[in-house]
Amino acid sequence: MPLYCEVALPVPLDRTFTYAAPDGQYPQRGSRVIAPLRNEKLIGVVMSVSNTAPADFEARYLEAVLDQTADQSLESSAEAEPLLSEALLSLAEWIAQYYLAPIGEVLRGMLPLMAEVSRTVYYRITDLGRDILANSLENQSGIPFANKTANPRKPAKNDNTGEEQNTPRRILERLASGDPVKVSTLRTASGASLSDLAALVRKKWIARETAAAERDARRTERFAVLIPEARLPALSTNQQAILAELAACGGEIPILELRKRGLSNATLQTLVRRGLVRIDERAAAFRLGGIERSSPPIRLNESQTEALASIASALGAFHPFLLHGVTGSGKTAVYLAAMQRALDRNLASILLVPEIGLTPQTAGLLDAAFGSKVALLHSALTPEERSEQWRRIRNGDAPIVVGTRSAIFAPVPHLGLILVDEEHDQSYKQEETPRYNARDVAVMRAKFANAVVVLGSATPSLETWHNSEQSKYKRIEMRERVNQRPLPEVELVDMRGEFQQTGQENLFSRSLIQQTQAALERGEQAIILLNRRGYSFAVMCRACGAKLECQNCAIALTHHKPPAEGELAREGQRLECHYCGYRRTVPARCPQCDSEHLYYLGAGSQQGEERLTEIFPTARIGRMDRDTVRGRHDLERLLSRLHSGEINLLVGTQMIAKGHDIHGVTLVGVVGCDHALSMPDFRAAERVFQLMTQVSGRAGRGELPGRVVVQTYHPDHYAILAAAKHDYAAFIEKELKYRRWMHYPPFGVLANVLIQSPKLEEAANWSAILGKWFQQTAPQGVRVLGPCTAPVARIKGIYRFHLILKSVSRQTLNGVLRSMLAHADTANIPRRNITVDVDAQRLM
């Protein structure tokens, strides 16, 4: 009798699908399966299993069960564990429910291995294929496709070395290392057609694997390991050399590394036969590439010790903490010590860091403290690397997991501690389905795992602060910087006054220029925040007032200068949309009115850099923004040039504010970060306060005290004033009052409902249908704003309308949202055109 299972598939539908398991296969809750859906094959996750078919079941069979018990009697053994633990499945169900996200899409976000099957095919060489290749290399002969009669170990002689015969050889050569190779890569490398590959598969020289099967096969690395207790017999010098090398490296070394050092494999094999060395095969370790080892461990100061004591004594049960420590108070050292305490009790930890928060410095500290026990998960990993990390974690080989947002789903056994660094950071919110906030998921995960969770920040979000006020989270305070270093003094420059006094609109104030000059002359470093990338924000027509907009989005195009081009070559320069990436050159005339009087508005980081180069011609200037930092390596390189002092003046966007600990920086300039205060966003003040505090916090972290110059047009705004005094309490008091008064989070909950369509009429129509439904049903306890066009009315050619829902009760809000989705379904509004963003961070 087959088993019936409910399978969550990665499609935007709030439901699971029923399938029967193939004969003799025993999927369990949490197993991955391949399921046919329409014309596709998808990887799904089994949510439940039953012996009886549902009433309306039409026979549909699973294609395969990827993680299963070989037979039912094995169910209890460790081998038979499904891929997703019960804790993670419960977490997924919680996310689906809390964020109104389709369960299949939630699971897809959790599982790195859940790609669509049809998309990735890999090939791998077989043993027979190796023989064929070896033979052909020996005989310098080609390998024909058609040698059915010939003995594969004796390929025909040189009479068939034509191009066609070499294709099989090129295929085999490309696969020779033994690693599976993607079909696309293989075809490019060998020039093979799909039918060529099929022919070799039929001959069993190569094997074809689907993505799922391939990713099950983890990459391994072979190590030579010294057997310590062996008494040493007489040895040849070559043998002694290998043993010496092994001893020098702490008793083990990857075999590849031995070869690189010119030590012979044959000698190694002799040592193995003599019982002096053994070969271990292990999952290839992930290397913390290119990092400097850090200095000896830090002695915790009094407040760090207290913080650690609170955290450590709570291990073993669910305890949420807010670690509120000013910038430079040494939170990182507390995290590391807490992870060590967890490890001492055989408990694993997850440390979450913001998108670019994982600096080489932090990686170095982790490596020094925990070495190969660390697994790193970040967005720059390839799917293979990610799944390798995943398996190391799941096997218990890496009880220290560090990563960005989705690392919160790492399948860590015996999880004891979760740390969320810079918990206020916006990058924890995923801005696509499922729209979860990893910080909040962290708290739930800790709850399911009976673990401690620590949310750390110098500028906690209002939500987290409120939870600590309500005693939901226990608050730990670290009020001072390490070694009694002072927080930097902040000077506010009123840019309105600056304009009146100088009669000019300058990007940099006189005070900022003077103080930068002075810092550079003293041999210190300065960083300047200019929180927009590009050269100018916008290009505007003086005649008709139109801004040049993106053709796909209702957004002004940002002007970028091509690097290293002549100063005034304005025409032909690049305009770029920061939403969709659309690019065009700057036109000679306004496309609306044909006037030639186009002018450039507002300065971005690129222009900032240019101005600074003019003002400080001898400064060693660097720029840090999304244009100069494309990948991790760019960031590493820039930071290491800063640490070494090679750069003494850095300009950049908010990236420069994130947790960097550069001791030479004594001056921080803040330029135009307060324009955000006029955005239609109730979190604007919070964002400005956080950014100002964080960037100010980069100054004076070394021996010398720091100074901050903030240029502002709102010198009386409470967020600016509080940030200037490092007064979180003053800010929070004002801000909480305003939020309570306006019924905004943390007083009550909020959801943004986006209705989108490539057809304006359709989007308008659908949002009207939903608006009308809200009017008619008038749900109790929910305030509805809208529908109206979203502040950004069109993105990537998709028209956007939205409704904002507020309620004091999450349950009420989610109930109403669910009824709304049901109504949308009956009104034939496709689910994929409605985005529900619970606890929305951006209302744009």
Ligand SMILES: Nc1ncnc2c1ncn2[C@@H]1O[C@H](COP(=O)(O)OP(=O)(O)OP(=O)(O)O)[C@@H](O)[C@H]1O
């Ligand atoms: N007990 C200590 N004694 C001396 N120096 C310390 C101590 N603890 C930490 N430090 C040093 O203080 C500096 C700041 O620490 P860290 O980067 O952890 O601060 P933080 O609290 O995370 O600040 P931010 O919120 O700004 O990121 C680092 O250079 C660190 O090496």
Ligand SMILES: [Zn+2]
């Ligand atoms: Zn665009």
